Amino acid sequence: MADVTLSLGTLVTEIDSLVGSKVARVGTDGDSIDAILPTVVAEPTRASSVGQILGWASGRGVSVSVRGGGTKSGWGGPSGPIDVLLSTRAMNRVEVHRYSDLTATVQAGATLSKTNAVLAEHRQWLPLDPHNDEQATIGGIVATNDSGPRRHRHGAPRDLIIGMTLARVDGVIAKSGGIVVKNVAGYDLARLLTGSFGCLGVILSATFKLAPVAEASRTVLVELPKVDVCARYTADLIAHASTPTALEVSVPQGTMLVRFESVETVVISEATRAAALAEKAGATATVLVGDDELEAWRTHQAQVFVEGHTIVKLTVMPSELVSTLTWLEEEVRVRRLDYGLIGRVGLGVCYLRLQGAIAEQVSLILALRDRLPVGRGSAVIRQSNLELKKLIDTWGPIGDGFRIMRAVKQQFDPTGMLNPSHGPGGL
Amino acid sequence: MDQLFLLELEDIVGVDGVVRDQAELITYESDGLVSHRSRPGVAVLPETAEQVQGVVRLCHRSGVPFVARGQGTGLSAGALPHPKGVLIVMTRMNRVLDIDLANRRITVEPGVMNLDVTRRVSGDGYYYAPDPSSQSICSIGGNFAENSGGAHCLKYGFTVHHVLGAEAVLPDGEIVHLGGDALDSPGLDLLGVLVGSEGTLAVVTKVTLGLLRCPESVRTLLAAFDSTDSAGNAVSDIISAGIIPAAIEMMDRTTIRAAEAAVHPGFPDAEAVLIVELDGSETEVAALFEQIETVCSQNKGWGVQVARDEEQRGRIWMGRKAAFAAMGRITPSYYVQDGVIPRSTLPEVLRRIRELEQDSGLTIGNVFHAGDGNLHPLVCYDDGVEGQAELAERVASEILSYCLDVGGSLTGEHGIGADKACHMPKMFSENDLATMQLVRTAFDPGQLCNPDKLFPTPRLCGEVPGPYRPHPVEAAGLAERL
Known part of the structure; x- marks a missing residue:
């Protein structure tokens, strides 16, 4: 995507001088996403620098992908070329813990476990328990609306978020919502960006309602x-x-x-x-x-979250969960696949691990999607090797709302420079 | 309005689905906020999503603005009609389409009343959680548009937490389905934005709601306090103790007096009362209830009443929910605000409101969702006294600025609508508002869907609307406003 005349050194120098400090470096193998090596990695320490880098990238026609803890880099569709990998890891503070109000504002790059360690000083927590909370950051968890077993009681990030500061691709920094638990002023952009896989803007910080730590x-x-x-x-x-x-x-x-x-x-x-x-x-x-x-x-978690295996997020109507499990048992058997599934019984949200012949995995996922009409369930690939990703659409059918989703993406990111093809449905 | 356009409307919704008569259109001049009035060009009453689609398509093609309206109980002039536009009245779309108790879901048309949702499933032990005070007369479509809350949203969240899916007609007339019966439909969470967008992005024609199982036990306590400060401190202490009750409501002397006069709930003669409700398992409610009683007595609470039965519980809630309407007993008119503050600033903000009451000479009643920090100050005034309506509006605006000073919000549940659009720049920067406009532009590039709401515009904010003056027809007793 970047101008071919740009050299690596030029990009690094340009970003550093733009921000006024050393934040950029040349990408290395460890930074690769889906085997794509980012040209440059930038790790700014300030929100304003993120805005500057995005504004500059827009002007330059340079693509930007965002990374926090890197635990979900492989999620979503296959990555396109990455000119700049923007890391949020240097913005990792719990900005304010308003413990009397049971709310906190946390920077995107803070890990969930570190956040909860800080909140625990006042016997509170951000009641989310997705896999890998040691490495996963608030930004990534919000961007993917990721959650764990205790979603049953506390909900997902979209249920807990009350405010957000974000950087738009043109470098403008904007906020939505606020710091109070009840608030209907303006459009809820925080909810829009939650689960957007970073395709609309860069999440800089988020404010959540918290829960007391149970005795x-x-x-x-x-x-x-x-x-x-x-x-x-x-x-x-x-x-x-x-x-x-x-x-x-x-x-x-x-x-x-x-x-x-x-x-x-x-x-x-x-x-x-x-x-x-x-x-x-x-x-x-x-x-x-x-x-x-x-x-x-x-x-329980180890049944599914295994490095190198395929993980599918499966949602069904709660009343159809057991019949789906029975069906699945037979289908994996005939396909000679190894599998494990854990699921939120009351919600119908499951995580399915698969291992075995790629063609059989593809066939199983397609069969699952056949069982699930749009709106009555979905089978979205979370984690897989590149081979599988190239054989099958990550998201499955999205329905007639996709047209307006594309219009929203077009407004927020007209040139498609942010997390290219990584958003839901390939946005 | 253009005759050809009106004929086309009649083709779509039938002759009896179009209201063109000027006298009849008076009915639709305002929503619950009667200080804002505007007669629609025409009103239509569709009965199906296809008819809504037909109307919206026609408006889109003709460049005519349109506004959807439910029961008209909103308090922010969010359903204020456009004088040159079509008012789409959704009251005839009031069917319950599907009840799926196995999955704890119900699918309804937007004209179904909030309380009717619960009534349809309560026999089976389920209920719909959001419970705005107007729940017996407000419809789900309006709840959806405003992201309505209610007393019990402290524990159970707002409309947005209970809407699973929706069918909506976009401003170009296309029908889309967002969310679904199952959770986490892939794609952007446009449903999360649509809820609370105040009817500016689409017209919703079908909504799937989540239901909750009725709790095993509910216990309601009412405690009196000698000052709103002590009551406010009790609220903070309950939250700090790690207890999230189903509801914590506060009323001050003025609103207690009004409620007593109107519905006689038997509230004590006090400076403030707190209503605290706990729900959950028997053991949990029993354990936490003890802690709440302790917190109340530590904060010098007295006259504690614990509802013995459903009848007494109902009476306590009737006193609280009737507070707005009851204000008519003690003042000719009042101006209500809906600001939100961080819970911990409650005593500070209440003190400032009391000072303002003294300085302005206007009585200010306070009834609010204390657990959420959602204030409903009621600024009392007399229309008959020259200048008092304007003073009340200024006082109400001043209270909003106190809320913003402590990091709060302009509105917790009533919405921005036309009423508070001009206040938006006090809470959001130009960049914040421009970013929200990106969403608006994606949905409605022609800005025809409920225009002049939510966002400040020069047309809206360049001039300050005067107070309401009765229409001659009304003054003569020939027609009523509500």
Whole structure:
């Protein structure tokens, strides 16, 4: 995309002199995304510098991709050429923790675990538990709307975000929302950028509503005799107005994890009741606490989050989860694929790990998409090797709303210079 | 309006779906904020999405502005008609299309009343969480446009957290489906922007909402305080203790008096009352309720009433939800604001409001969602006294500036509409507003969809509208405004 007459040195020098300090360097192999080597890596320390770099890149016709912790660089469609890789890692502070208001403003480059360590000083946290919180940054988590098991109670980033500062491709820095938990003034650009895979602007900082850290936690480990017991048991929990913070299933293990977080007396009584309901449904149940509980959650996540394997984010109607799991068991068997799936039972949001012949994986994903009409579910590829990415569309069908999504992208990034073809649907 | 255009409208929605009579159009002159009035060029009452599409296509082709309106209970003049435009009245699109309890979802047309959603599923133990005070008379389409909240959004969030999918007619007449029945449909979260866009991006024709299971236990407490400061401190202490109740509401002496006069909820004679509601499992509610009682007594709360049954709980909430309407008992007119502040600044801002009350000589009642920091100051005035309406408006604006001073917002749930559009530059920079306009331009390059709302324009903000003066027809008792 960049002018061929630009040399590497020129780009580095131009960025450094623009910003007024040494922020740019030549890209190295470790910076590659989808085997594409970025020409230059810039790691500014100030929001204003991000604006300057974007404004300059727009004028130059130079493409810019954004990276935080790099944990999701391979997500989304295959990358196009990357002239400048803009790293947010040098902007990594919790800017303000308004603990009396249960809100915090965090810079994009702060990791989730560091953020929560700071917030824990006042017994609060940003209630998100996506995979890899040690490396994943706030910017990346927001840009991908990533979340974990406790989405069941606390929601995803789009449910917690109350404000954002962003840099547009023309270098203009703008904000949306604010620092109060209730606010309907103006368009909600923070929500628009959440889950946009960085294709509309660069997230500089975000403000969230927080949650108190619960005093106690218990997890009920349920071993299912058959996967369809999951549906019956979940219906029982709902009928009893049980209030878990996470409600997960894992196949082919045939286990469920039901977590309760509150004060000690409450978690004991809720977990005891949830265990009794599981036994009544014909499953075996164990109430876990402390290290055993943590280990159960680690094992659960490890079923899916394996380096080098394909990971598909699968959403279904909650009532169709069990039939999907049964279908899947048969389909992976005939295709001789190794698989693992963990899912939010109450929400119908699952993560499917696949390993085996690429052609078979492709065929399975296409078959899944055939089962899921637009609006009733989706199968989006999160992580995969380049070969698979080139064989199959990352996103699957998006529906008739895509036209207006393209119009929004066109307004925010008319030349398509930001995270080229990386946004949803290839925006 | 152009006769040919009107005939085409009749072709689309039928003769009985078009209101052209000037006297009949008075009905639609304003929404709940009656100080803003504008008679529409014509009003249409479509019954299907295809009819809405037909009307919008025609407007698009003819360059005629259009405004969608539901029950007209909004408080920001967001549904104020355009004098040369079409008002699309959605009240006939009021069918419940699908109830899917297995997935805890309901799909409705926008004209369905908020409370009716809950009524349809409450027998099965479910409810729809957002509960604006007007929930028995406001419709889902308006809730969607304004991202309505309510007392219980402290724990359960706003409309945007409960809308899963929508069918919408874009300003060029195309129908699109955003979100869906399942979560996380791939693509940009345009649904998240559409909710709360105040009808400026599209006309929504179908909405899928998430339902919640009724909690096992609900407990409601009412406590009296000798000052709003003590009540405010109790709110801060509850939040600091790590408790997120379903609702924390505060009323001051003026609004307590009004509510008592109107609906007799049995509130104590106090400077302030707090209504705190907890919900969840039996054990959780019991455990946390004790902590709340302790916090209230530590902050010198007294006269604690705990609702014994659903009837008493209903009476407490009736007192709170009737507060706006009840103000008519103690003042001829009032001006309500909807500013939001960080919760911790509550005592400071309330002190400033009291000083303003003394300086201006106007009574200011306060009823608010204290847990969220969403204030509803009610500036009382008398139309009959020369200059008081203007003074009330200035006082109300001053309160908004206090909210912005402490990092708050112009509006927590009523929306910007036409009413507060000119205040937007106090909260957002030119760059912020220009960035929002990118979204507007993507959806509506011709700026025909609910124009002159939300964004400040020279036409809107160059002149200050005067206070409402009754129409001669109204003064003669021949027609009523509401």
